[in-house]
Amino acid sequence: MFSYLFNGERMLLISAVAPAIALMIYIYKKDKLEKEPRRLLVSLVILGIVSTFIAMLTETLGENILNGMAVKNELYYRLLMYFCVVAVSEEGVKYLFLRIRTWNNPAFNCRFDGVVYAVFVSLGFALFENIMYVFNYGFATALVRAVFSIPGHTCFAVVMGVFYGIAKQLQVDLRRVLSFVMRVLSLFFAIVFHGAYDFFATMEGTDYDWSFYVFYIVMFAICFILVKKTSKADGYFRLQKIYYD
Numbered sequence: 001m002f003s004y005l006f007n008g009e010r011m012l013l014i015s016a017v018a019p020a021i022a023l024m025i026y027i028y029k030k031d032k033l034e035k036e037p038r039r040l041l042v043s044l045v046i047l048g049i050v051s052t053f054i055a056m057l058t059e060t061l062g063e064n065i066l067n068g069m070a071v072k073n074e075l076y077y078r079l080l081m082y083f084c085v086v087a088v089s090e091e092g093v094k095y096l097f098l099r100i101r102t103w104n105n106p107a108f109n110c111r112f113d114g115v116v117y118a119v120f121v122s123l124g125f126a127l128f129e130n131i132m133y134v135f136n137y138g139f140a141t142a143l144v145r146a147v148f149s150i151p152g153h154t155c156f157a158v159v160m161g162v163f164y165g166i167a168k169q170l171q172v173d174l175r176r177v178l179s180f181v182m183r184v185l186s187l188f189f190a191i192v193f194h195g196a197y198d199f200f201a202t203m204e205g206t207d208y209d210w211s212f213y214v215f216y217i218v219m220f221a222i223c224f225i226l227v228k229k230t231s232k233a234d235g236y237f238r239l240q241k242i243y244y245d
Contacts, residue, residue, distance in 0.1 A: 009135075015142035016134035019150040020127035027119045027154075030231040033110050040107055041120050047097040048124020051090075055125070058089040078202065083195030091156060091190040094121050098164065099183075112234040114165025115158055115227065122157030126150050148216065152197050155223040160190040162226050172237040193219060 024045075028035070062085035066077070102108050102117045130150060134142045167182035197219070200212040 012134050012139060012142065013131065015139060015146070016131045017127055019146040020123040020130065023150060023154050024120060024123050027116055027227070030227055031110075031112055031116050031234075032231060033112070033234050033236065036113060036116055037107050040102075040105065041116075044098070044101060044117055044120040045124035045127070047101060048094065048121040048126075049128040051093040051097055051121070051125050052128045054093045055090045058093070059085055062086075062089060078199060079195075082198040082202070083191065086198055087191040087195035090125065091160070091187060091194050094118075094125055094157070095160065095187045095190070097121055098160070103168070108168060109237055110234050111165035111169055111237070112230050114163075114168060115161030115230055118157040118161030118164055119154055122153045122160075123150070126153035148201075151220060152194075152216070155219050156190045156194045156197075158223040158226055159193055160186045162186075162230055163189065165230070169237055 024041075028041075063081070066080055066085060098118055098121050101121075102113075107113070108117070126149065130142070130145055133145060133149075163182050163186035167179045167186060170176075170179035170182060196215060200215045203211060
């Protein structure tokens, strides 16, 4: 029995999946007012998995276009690659599925729901990506990604979800222009966080290691505070009365 449980491939699968599931459970428990339908959450995870394949295609296309532009300066190339190709591809596809699946869903009736939905899509993406990395590179990779990559994807999603929830409240308030602005900011800040994460993570040389760790700690602290405050201040969407003098 123990040999079955601790089979090498099975342990790799568990190590790849467990961090994402643990963070899903954490965010799920932070949803204090009304738990989201499990079928909806499962569908978001599945859409997150599907988004990995679309993102791989768009990233390959973007990389080919970038290489064809003959950007010789390494700094410019890396900025364009990580912010405009990788981050836009991955966060853009995640946001697209998030918007299609949840925006008009009756269950989306609280501000914190935006965070829950965004995190489940993002961790569906991260979960499948993690499986591919871990089975290719082994258990040591699982440990590193459990500490950095999976929480990183969660942070990108938290930022996206906070603005997404605000956008939904503004839509309910019939403030459609501001709602659109918040949706744009939802995607924009997720792209910025993701691009910056990849940019700092790929800087070579021990002299640059500190920059990634500082960025990661600051990003994680910001997102932890956002989750805590957004969960505590959560409320149902209600049409707010706007008074004019």
